[in-house]
Amino acid sequence: MAAPFELTDDSVVVIIGTGAGGGVLANELAQRGVSVVALEAGGRYFPEDYINDEWESFGQLAWLDTRTTSGDWRVAKDFSGLPAWIVKAVGGTTIHWAGASLRFQDHEWKAATTYGPVQGANLLDWPIDAAEMAPWYDLAETKLGVTRTGDRAGLPGNNNYLVFEKGAKALGYTEVHTGRMAINSADYDDRLACQQTGFCFQGCKWGAKWSAAYTDIPRGEATGNLEVRERCHAASVLHNDAGKVTGVEYFDAEGNLQFQAARAVCVAGNSFESPRLLLNSASSMFPDGLANSSGQVGRNYMRHMTGSVYGVFDKPVRMWRGTTMAGIIQDEARHDPSRGFVGGYELETLALGLPFMAAFLDPGGWGREFTTALDMYENMAGMWIVGEDMPQETNRVTLNHDVKDQYGLPVPNVHFSDHPNDVAMRNHAYARGKAVYEAVGATRTFPTPPYPSTHNLGTNRMSENPRDGVVNKWGQTHDIANLFVSDGSVFTTGAAENPTLTIVALAIRQADHIAGEISRGNL
């Protein structure tokens, strides 16, 4: 049930974006009795609307507003207008996500201390640690129904997993299983068990995979405390002479500019749109953008060190059947500099359908080297590499004043180049992935370059000292007490694990803090 709030009602908390961070925060605040208006640029889609077809689904859900790219990453050449693969819809990228839900390893909260100085890397310790996060991770795992946590069983392994597991064990890997997944292995929380349809990236039509779109958001709305305004694009955050934010200007579904007043504003538009919004909100008082006294807004963009390895076998695998990503090798996730790099990586099963395989196997490739690979599509197994990448100040989101979006706002330019540590780690991971498949008799293996980024982190990072980052340990901006950031852009470092469980745990923790501050009369 929507709770309509007046545009002039300045008792509400306004949240921008309804994905893993914003969608969870909205519900958690609503459950605590806080009035919330959530602005979401995209439309609303439910499982019955999702499409089991890669390109059609992409057209339905993906964020396709103009963006530009620079830097020496291959994405800037192969997909120059599409630096990221993320969703524009109520529920955000939790519609697309595969559900891999891993906690950080304890030392990853303290990367600067653990790894020591790394040349060219802007490493910093998080202002929070594993002990502080443990109870919030417990709540996040329960919310998402993560398998292999609590008393929830693991998922059964599909064909792609069985090949991967056999190779992993042959190499002596021991931490090999079907993953900790936000996908039901049995009915849970009014959602069905996984039916192994194999279109996890296109939105789960059974609701077996957790998504904010059909859990947190409707539950928040049911309290009467949450109003979600879909197809509403936040343009800038306004402030008063005292330097407090007063509300958000946005374009509504008809393209009219509106102003929603607010007691506090939480920015959760993912790691391109959140810094873009702060930069686009520059004023005479804050000429470099809101919350940017450190100059770190938009900097330290991280996307995880990624890549894929596909193996071809002499017999069919049919990797597309069943869960897209339920399979993991964790042995390489440790920090062990003897391998030639700091930090670690996970290997996770991954299957693409034929249309996406053609687009991503070797972007730009053609001729028989390419087509003989696709000829063996039925006999392929696939895995994805996800590892910690180094934060670099020069990898950043800036405003491109030469290119405007449909509202006339400067679009974000995304600049990225690999750090030598990222390259060394990727090469190590390619070799290990190849070895896994060769141990099961692969006749050919392919290292596949990173896809447009699915994990986007770090552009409003958390820091103890206001000089080093944009937000404090609660996601509250150092500069403006009633302005918060609530998505993956707060990550100080990326760790080796897929980020969403941590984004959700931080959002629950932030909701508890904001509700507490309101009741204490501080907000």
Place this chain on the structure above:
Amino acid sequence: MTALKARGTMTRRELLSRSAAAGAAFVVGTGWVAGSNAAWAMEVAHLKPETMATLIQMARDIYPHDHVPTEFYAVAVKGYDAEDKAAAVEAGIAALDAAAQGKGHAGYLAMGWERDRVDVLRGMEDSAFFQTIRGGLVTGLYNQKAVWPLFGYEGESFSQGGYIDRGFNDINWL
């Protein structure tokens, strides 16, 4: 744009009686192009039929799958037979023919061997025309639902209840 005619609507003899050969694989007539095996035929309204035949051959040479019949490549490029695209395609194919002539052949389609044609394509792979055609084929060819079974890909599975009872873990050779 008229859709492809079904396989076998014309006999080979009928086809040949009304047409001219364009390379070994195609025959063309006024306003149409067809496979020389008479397996398919396609009307063209804005491009010269010879141009469309060359474009189809070029598509196959870029992404050659020996088990995929030529009609799928024809479907993949038929969108170029449009008023706003024809001029650029005619110019691109003219450049392709000129490159073939530069290597001593009468034109692209006149080169009987794939090796020779690929050689010409390699020489122009950085051109905007080549990149447009190649990029378009990634979806034009591989996103045709009718092509998927030829690669074993099964497509949509929700309507059949997923693979939970249909072999998600049926691998038997490990």
